[in-house]
Amino acid sequence: MFEEASEVFDNMFKSSFPLTFIVFIPAVLILVSPLPAEAAHEFTVYRMQQYDLQGQPYGTRNAILNTEARTVEAEVLSRRCVIMRLADFSYDKYQKALRQSAGAVVIILPKNMSAMPQDIVQQFMELEPEMLATETIIPVYFAIEDDELLSIYTQTLTSSSSQGSLSAAEVLTLLQNKKSGRLAGVGGEELPTIVVVAHYDSFGVAPWLSYGADSNGSGVSMLLELSRLFSKLYTYKRTHAAYNLLFFVSGGGKFNYQGTKRWLEDNLDHTDSSLLQDNVAFVLCLDTLGNGDSLYLHVSKPPKEGTPQYSLLKELEMVVGSQYPEVKFSMVHKKINLADDMLAWEHERFGIRRLPAFTLSHLPSHRSAQRSSIMDVRSVSPSSRYGVEEPHVDVSKLSRNTKVVAEALARVIYNLTEKVGGGGGDLQIFTEQMQVQEEHLSAVVEWLTAQPRAAQLVDKDSSFVSTLEYHMGRYLKDVKRHYVKADKRDPEFVFYDQLKQTMNAYRVKPAIFDLLLAVCIAAYLGMMYLAIQNFGLLYSVVRRVTQPKAKVH
Known part of the structure; x- marks a missing residue:
């Protein structure tokens, strides 16, 4: 047998x-x-920005990874996925991973960013532009922490500290517009037009984590509230001013104000259908107005005495000085530098086309880190112990700033200062039923920050665009939607996808x-x-x- x-x-x-x-x-x-390899955890990751602007690449250029995980404490990071927490993040550690040709970088963010110490928040906001400034070959992702992810990080940290050649390791695998509306004045054929502008898109190192609460959710909220207030004044014949009011909400603001640029080309170079055929008194751009006790009027060219823009400057000074003495108001003059790749403020787009314009903001400089940060969230953070202005929206201050702008605009439109003999600093127009509604502002900010508004994520079919159009249509006439598309032959901007993916962490034995x-x-x-x-x-x-x-x- x-x-x-x-x-x-x-x-x-x-x-x-x-x-x-x-x-x-x-x-x-x-x-x-x-000895099977078990799936430890599946979680969502958000990829760093990837875009081209005027032929220059920015952000990370790769998306796929399948590699062993290590923390930055490990000596050898080559072909490893480097995991680090925001609390331990530094630019030197990030550069260490890049220098050693790491396979990928995953940065773990806290669930509640507003609970982070303000020195860490400020440091990261300042580093975001540097991370995007150069082309990065390796994939860079961000993840929101949870218990399982923190457990993975802790075990990987232990493995990295001991160099873990014989211990278990983690392997990470990646599976694969613009709107405008107007209020027409009364009393003549060719009335001067005042344009109020705000861009709605947000920006940060990761598009899916960019909520832009203060920059520029506060500006859009203020514009919608101003349109509500002045629509009431323009409803009655005796308060119908001899100015046209044009409210313009633009997209692509964080990409060199591409939406505003294209809108100006359509309305200035094609005069048959232009919204700017009439005499433009001035353009007031609203940007980052939801916090602080300072207001700055940024100008490219100081206004001349006797012009409408000079009148607005003086009215702002008078309203702030008489009604809100705790607010510091000043004008900041900065010439347009056409040699720069990026414009500083939105009013410069109008200035290039020789339209009188300025930007109102509580930030003294366009270089402020919070204008382009994923830390710019709605949540109110704890009191700062480091003397750093916190990147969130204070609705009470936003309401105050809205009233300042509304009162100053009304004084210019109705020429109230001249009518009362140059005085009347304490005169208030928007009171009682006409007052600024803080609850309305809060609701709009809440809606704006309930979703990321990065330009890559907002298209013409977005529910956000439709809702914004509905809001403007409630108070304004002739609300129109304008579309911007990149030129296929010579695009000024190019966006890339795969910005939100699912990542799996597997526990495996070492090689x-x-x-x-x-x-x-x-x-x-x-x-x-x-x-x-x-x-x-x-x-x-x-x-x-x-x-x-x-x-x-």
């Missing part, structure tokens, strides 16, 4: 390899089955274990092969050993 079995196995190896595979694979599976397992399997298969090839000899040896010895009496 054993001789026949030996012939069967011998023929199977010589003429039927698939059958051999079927017979021996269960043995391999039995050997490997106690040395795989090598040891392969050697054991090879040895096992070799022994089995030799045993079958020499089954007759093996049988005789076994029989000789197991055969009972004859007893001699």
Whole structure:
């Protein structure tokens, strides 16, 4: 019987390899089955910005990763996915990962960013532009922490500290517009037009985490509230002013104000359908107005005395000085530098086309980090202990700033200062039923910050665009939507997808274990092969050993 079995196995190896595979694979599976690789956690990750602006690439250029995880404390990071928490993040550590040609970088963000110490928040906001300034080859992702992800980080940190060559490791695998509306004045054919502008898009190192609460959710909220207030004044004949009011909400503001640029081209270069055919008194751009006790009027060219823009400057000074003495108001003059790749403020787009314009903001400089940060969120953060202005929206201050702008605009439109003989600083127009509604402002800010508004994520079919159009249509007439598309032949801007993905973390044995397992399997298969090839000899040896010895009496 054993001789026949030996012939069967011998023929199977010589003429039927698939059958051999079927017979021996269960043995391999039995050997490997106690040590499976288990999926530890599946979580959502958000990729760093990737876009081209005027032919210059920015952000990360890759998306796919499948590599072993390490923390930045490990000595060797080459071809590893480097995990780091925001609390431990620094630009030096980030550069260390890039210098060592890491396979990827994953930065873990806290669930509640407003609970982070303000020095860490400020440091990260200042680093975001530097991270985007240069082209990064490796994938860079952000993830929101949870218990499982923190557990993965802790275990990876332990492994990295001990260099973990024999311990378990984690392997991370990545699976694969503009609107305008107007209020028409009364009293003549060619009335001067005042344009109120705000861009709605947000910006940060990761598009899906860019909520832009203060920059520029506050500006859009103020514009909508101003349109509500002045629509009431323009409803009645006796308060219908001799100015046209044009409210313009633009997209692409964070990409060199591309939406505003294209809108100006459409309305100035094609005069048949222009909204700016009339005399433009001035353009007031609203940007980052939801916090602080300062207001700055940024101008490219100081207004001349006797012009409408000079009147607005003086009215702002008068309203702030008489009604809100706690607010510091000043004008900041900065010439337009056409050599720069990026314009400083939105009013510069209008200034290039020789339209009198300025930007009102609580920020003293366009270089402020919070204008382009994922830390710019709605939540109110704890009091700063470091003297740093916190990147969030204070609705009470936004309401105050809205009233300042509304009162100053009304004084210009109705020429109230001249009518009361240059005085009347304490005169308030928007009171009682006409007052600024803080609840309305809060609701609009809440809606704006309930979704990321990065330009890559907001298209013409977006519910955000439709809702914004509805809001403007409630108070304004002739609300129109304008579309901007990149020129296919010579695009000024190019966006890329794969900005939100799912990542899996698997617990696996280290590479040395795989090598040891392969050697054991090879040895096992070799022994089995030799045993079958020499089954007759093996049988005789076994029989000789197991055969009972004859007893001699």
